[in-house]
Amino acid sequence: MNNITEKLLAAVSDWTGSFKGAFNIREDGGCAGRRSTEHIKIEPKTGEPGLDIRILPGTRGESVSIPACVTHGNVDDLVYNDFFVGEGADVTIVAGCGVHTEDGEPARHNGIHRFFLGKNSHVVYLEKHLGTGSGSGLRSIDPVTEVTLAEGAVLEMDTSQIGGVDRTTRKMSASLGPRARLIIHERLLTEADQTAETDFVVTLDGEDSGVDLISRSVARGRSKQHYRSVIYGNARCTGHSECDAIIADDGQVSAAPELTANHPDAALIHEAAIGKIAGEQILKLRTLGLTEQQAEEKIVAGFLK
Amino acid sequence: MNNITEKLLAAVSDWTGSFKGAFNIREDGGCAGRRSTEHIKIEPKTGEPGLDIRILPGTRGESVSIPACVTHGNVDDLVYNDFFVGEGADVTIVAGCGVHTEDGEPARHNGIHRFFLGKNSHVVYLEKHLGTGSGSGLRSIDPVTEVTLAEGAVLEMDTSQIGGVDRTTRKMSASLGPRARLIIHERLLTEADQTAETDFVVTLDGEDSGVDLISRSVARGRSKQHYRSVIYGNARCTGHSECDAIIADDGQVSAAPELTANHPDAALIHEAAIGKIAGEQILKLRTLGLTEQQAEEKIVAGFLK
Numbered sequence: 001m002n003n004i005t006e007k008l009l010a011a012v013s014d015w016t017g018s019f020k021g022a023f024n025i026r027e028d029g030g031c032a033g034r035r036s037t038e039h040i041k042i043e044p045k046t047g048e049p050g051l052d053i054r055i056l057p058g059t060r061g062e063s064v065s066i067p068a069c070v071t072h073g074n075v076d077d078l079v080y081n082d083f084f085v086g087e088g089a090d091v092t093i094v095a096g097c098g099v100h101t102e103d104g105e106p107a108r109h110n111g112i113h114r115f116f117l118g119k120n121s122h123v124v125y126l127e128k129h130l131g132t133g134s135g136s137g138l139r140s141i142d143p144v145t146e147v148t149l150a151e152g153a154v155l156e157m158d159t160s161q162i163g164g165v166d167r168t169t170r171k172m173s174a175s176l177g178p179r180a181r182l183i184i185h186e187r188l189l190t191e192a193d194q195t196a197e198t199d200f201v202v203t204l205d206g207e208d209s210g211v212d213l214i215s216r217s218v219a220r221g222r223s224k225q226h227y228r229s230v231i232y233g234n235a236r237c238t239g240h241s242e243c244d245a246i247i248a249d250d251g252q253v254s255a256a257p258e259l260t261a262n263h264p265d266a267a268l269i270h271e272a273a274i275g276k277i278a279g280e281q282i283l284k285l286r287t288l289g290l291t292e293q294q295a296e297e298k299i300v301a302g303f304l305k
Numbered sequence: 306m307n308n309i310t311e312k313l314l315a316a317v318s319d320w321t322g323s324f325k326g327a328f329n330i331r332e333d334g335g336c337a338g339r340r341s342t343e344h345i346k347i348e349p350k351t352g353e354p355g356l357d358i359r360i361l362p363g364t365r366g367e368s369v370s371i372p373a374c375v376t377h378g379n380v381d382d383l384v385y386n387d388f389f390v391g392e393g394a395d396v397t398i399v400a401g402c403g404v405h406t407e408d409g410e411p412a413r414h415n416g417i418h419r420f421f422l423g424k425n426s427h428v429v430y431l432e433k434h435l436g437t438g439s440g441s442g443l444r445s446i447d448p449v450t451e452v453t454l455a456e457g458a459v460l461e462m463d464t465s466q467i468g469g470v471d472r473t474t475r476k477m478s479a480s481l482g483p484r485a486r487l488i489i490h491e492r493l494l495t496e497a498d499q500t501a502e503t504d505f506v507v508t509l510d511g512e513d514s515g516v517d518l519i520s521r522s523v524a525r526g527r528s529k530q531h532y533r534s535v536i537y538g539n540a541r542c543t544g545h546s547e548c549d550a551i552i553a554d555d556g557q558v559s560a561a562p563e564l565t566a567n568h569p570d571a572a573l574i575h576e577a578a579i580g581k582i583a584g585e586q587i588l589k590l591r592t593l594g595l596t597e598q599q600a601e602e603k604i605v606a607g608f609l610k
Contacts, residue, residue, distance in 0.1 A: 261559070
């Protein structure tokens with residue numbers, strides 16, 4: 001494992017020289033370390049790059065880390081990871097990703113993740129994305145996530161893009177069974193000429209299923225963000241989507257949230273707000289001795305926390 | 306003027322046997338009455354069906370009524386009306402539309418309206434849409450509205466579809482100059498197998514321009530509604546869009562509001578909520594002696610008022 005990977009791992013997956021529990025470290029398309037445990041089996045796929053991660057029914061309090069790093073230019077990494085979470089399991093999945101280039105060549109990671117959550121299982125999914133290096137090559141991370149939640153399953157996704165990613169296209173689709181719940185918190189910061197596209201499609205098929213999508217983003221420099229979400233309510237269900245964006249400099253943000261109620265007992269709500277930081281917030285922090293720039297940094301950090 | 310037109314006029318344009326001010330009554334594609342006034346000139350277009358309505362600069366407190374009625378099946382009425390509102394004018398435009406068929410043949414009105422509001426002018430635009438008659442022919446009203454607001458111009462649009470329209474496709478686009486304001490209140494009721502599509506595109510180009518879109522709708526029976534709005538903020542501006550829908554029976558509603566901030570001083574907000582009438586609201590009215598159906602009628606009427 002090279003030392004760029006070590007730095008990226010520390011930033012995106014709380015690596016401290018080792019992982020607790022099961023793990024697989026992907027480095028430039030290869031495997032730089034793997035461990036299965038008694039209850040969590042990680043096996044390479046045959047026929048395509050990627051892993052099958054099987055979490056046995058009833059597994060509780062364990063975690064699996066599957067970070068992926070691209071450490072130099074001219075890498076276009078594509079991986080298919082499938083997660084099979086057994087009935088009643090309660091686990092944490094850590095899936096950070098870092099891309100690094102020091103030359104003019106692009107570095108890209110494209111992870112296609114499928115989650116199959118068994119009955120009454122509960123997963124906390126943590127994902128941090130980071131781009132580093134001084135090269136002019138494009139750093140891009142393009143995740144595709146497909147989620148299938150069985151009856152009573154709960155998936156909490158916490159995703160953040162913490163800087164340096166020039167381009168990201170994120171697609172997520174989920175279908176929810178009876179009493180299943182999906183909670184997504186996404187935080188996104190774009191700067192300079194970066195672009196970010198987010199595309200969520202959530203289908204509430206199960207009786208009493210529910211989704212809560214919360215997106216917070218900041219667009220600085222000349223960066224551009226486009227957020228799109230669609231929630232289909234096909235049964236008695238609840239859907240909530242919230243999209244708050246701060247624009248600064250010449251940043252541009254577009255939010256297109258769609259709600260479709262195909263059932264009389266579907267209750268769907270959406271809110272969106274796009275704007276710059278309120279002048280009075282800046283003023284208040286400046287009276288406490290901060291410069292305008294420090295005040296803005298403080299507010300943005302709080303907003304994305 | 307036939308007596309179906311008289312009934313439709315009373316319902317959609319508050320006609321009481323006569324109109325105050327300037328008017329043009331369109332009946333089955335023809336003209337059933339017209340009056341210009343000193344300050345409001347109505348003239349037929351040459352080369353295409355429709356009118357040029359010129360409101361002289363400074364005209365205040367006057368109104369112009371331009372209702373259109375289709376009174377039998379097998380009519381597909383298409384009309385182009387252009388409104389030129391002079392600088393500083395302050396007027397009311399009443400533009401109701403009724404379609405009636407008593408046989409299996411369709412009755413359709415398709416009005417293409419363009420509004421050019423001069424500097425600091427103010428227009429209140431009232432529009433009611435109604436379908437009547439016992440025939441099985443499709444009743445449809447498909448308005449296309451293009452709005453251009455000069456500096457400081459204000460357009461308040463109040464539109465409602467009060468029943469009986471089997472199909473409606475409504476397209477509205479607006480571009481706003483400096484300090485211009487556009488306020489839209491739309492109310493929509495669909496029943497049985499009716500369908501309604503609404504498509505708003507508002508471009509806030511002028512400094513300190515603002516838009517407020519408020520849509521309230523009820524979908525009953527097996528009716529389907531699709532609401533789409535796009536607000537572009539290209540300058541220091543404010544945009545607000547609000548979409549509330551009640552679904553009953555097997556009604557379906559889809560809301561897709563989009564906000565695009567292309568300027569750091571654009572402040573855009575959206576809210577949407579789709580759901581059925583809360584059980585406790587029904588219960589409260591039932592304890593006052595209403596049946597469930599009466600309670601629902603009462604709530605729907607209040608919601609669309």
